[in-house]
Amino acid sequence: MSWLILVISGVLEAVWATALGKSEGFSRPVPAAVFVVTLIASMAGMAYAMRELPVGTTYAVWVGIGAVLTVVYAMATGEESVSILKAVFLIMIVAGVVGLKIAG
Structure with a gap:
């Protein structure tokens, strides 16, 4: 369950x-409200995941997904802009996140 919550928190x-x-710069109220609500939910989910998962792995996965x-x-x-190089590096981040999950 902690991994699922962590993935949702990364999203x-x-x-x-x-x-x-x-x-x-918080001059538009709707995006500012979305920011506040999702920030709180994301942090709460990450905190929940840290009950069972190591802090380093949790944080790296959360940041990587986000x-x-x-x-x-x-x-x-x-x-x-889109580029092949950016895509390669994004795939490397995803591979690192998956690697952390596999490693335990």
Whole structure:
């Protein structure tokens, strides 16, 4: 259950990171509200996962999922350029996250 909560928290990290950018310095209320709600939910989920998982692994997986999804979303919406090199490095991050899960 901790791994599932951790993955969901990583997804929520991507949501709050994207919402933070779209809030334009908290001047737009809807993205700012999405940021606050998803930040709290993401942190709570990560804290829950840390009850059973090591802190280093938990944090690395949470950041890895959030970072990859944030970049992929930005690429999909045209806010960030797409390149083979970026794709390779994103795959490396995913491989690292999977490796941490396999390693235990």
